Amino acid sequence: MTEINDLARIITGCKGGDDKCFAQIIDMYASRCYGYFYRLTGNNDISDELLSELFVKLVEKIGSYKGGSFESWLFRIASNIFHDHLRDKQRRKKLLKSQVAEFESGTIEPKQSDGELTDKLQIQLGKLDGDTRELIMLRFYSQLSFKEIAQIRTEPIGTTLAKTHRALQKLREYMEG
Amino acid sequence: MDDRNHENLRELFEKFFDAEQAESCVENIRKAEQFFRDHPAPEPDDMLIANIKAEIAMRLQGSRAHRIRRIIYEVVGAAAVIIFVAAVSLQLFLKQDTPQNGDYIQASIIPTEIWEGDDITIDDDNLAVFTAQIEQIEEEVIALQSGKETGNGDSTLTELEMELIEINSDFWKG
Numbered sequence: 001m002t003e004i005n006d007l008a009r010i011i012t013g014c015k016g017g018d019d020k021c022f023a024q025i026i027d028m029y030a031s032r033c034y035g036y037f038y039r040l041t042g043n044n045d046i047s048d049e050l051l052s053e054l055f056v057k058l059v060e061k062i063g064s065y066k067g068g069s070f071e072s073w074l075f076r077i078a079s080n081i082f083h084d085h086l087r088d089k090q091r092r093k094k095l096l097k098s099q100v101a102e103f104e105s106g107t108i109e110p111k112q113s114d115g116e117l118t119d120k121l122q123i124q125l126g127k128l129d130g131d132t133r134e135l136i137m138l139r140f141y142s143q144l145s146f147k148e149i150a151q152i153r154t155e156p157i158g159t160t161l162a163k164t165h166r167a168l169q170k171l172r173e174y175m176e177g
Numbered sequence: 178m179d180d181r182n183h184e185n186l187r188e189l190f191e192k193f194f195d196a197e198q199a200e201s202c203v204e205n206i207r208k209a210e211q212f213f214r215d216h217p218a219p220e221p222d223d224m225l226i227a228n229i230k231a232e233i234a235m236r237l238q239g240s241r242a243h244r245i246r247r248i249i250y251e252v253v254g255a256a257a258v259i260i261f262v263a264a265v266s267l268q269l270f271l272k273q274d275t276p277q278n279g280d281y282i283q284a285s286i287i288p289t290e291i292w293e294g295d296d297i298t299i300d301d302d303n304l305a306v307f308t309a310q311i312e313q314i315e316e317e318v319i320a321l322q323s324g325k326e327t328g329n330g331d332s333t334l335t336e337l338e339m340e341l342i343e344i345n346s347d348f349w350k351g
Binding site (some may be wrong): 020038044120172 | 184190193201207208210213216219220221225227229232237238240241253
């Protein structure tokens, strides 16, 4: 209850333009949001950019937050930013005809950047299609209920549960196989 | 199994799947959570977080300055409009109080005294003279009738008749 009250107080401060309150929000959510972006893109540099974009958007849009689950609202923005990034990437790929085949596959291959090691989970997640992967990321990084996830994805909760069931079954097979 | 959001997953999945499938779903979620715990995603760099905070602080400062500037512009603009409206209103008000030359050119073709009064002789001297003479004759006739006049009454009446004929002919001559 105290946490909820604290969050409400911090959000009120953010709406008033208090940069310290924004700093608190960043401390609270940066790790989870970064994990969400990293697991979707498999790239540290892109995750850095998307995380920065997310919090800048948060400053711009905080006035439109009218209550309800803040995490749901925040991850909806995060999801939109990721989709914008995908669209931008696809546009660029269209220009580079040499990469048409990779674009048509519609998957994001995990990439190593700056010598980073890609973990096993990242590799197996890369085998899932983009939509399913995003669903799983929303589930495990946003900590939202399935009902909230279904709302973000604007689909019936039954569809969300069925997709989750299939995706996790596959992931389990990949990880244990 | 209760979810982080106090969602009873078994109950939730059983609404859409049979008991065996629901059990399998819950087991898969538990297993996936274990995978994510065992393979944590990298944490964002401290420098990145510091940069984001600095950028946000800078943007907020910029937007505060912009907001203050906008308020000043709005206040100055509103004051200018008020002053302009007040000045125009005052000028119109003063104009109403002290009519200037030429303001009533059309209305002054007919003098106000004639327009508003019953005395039609006011703008015509000849008419005034005739009216005065007629009034004088009327008074004399009344005096004769009342017997105030002394002397020869017949000659007086004849004189009056002559005067009337003269006035009448003068009037028609213009």
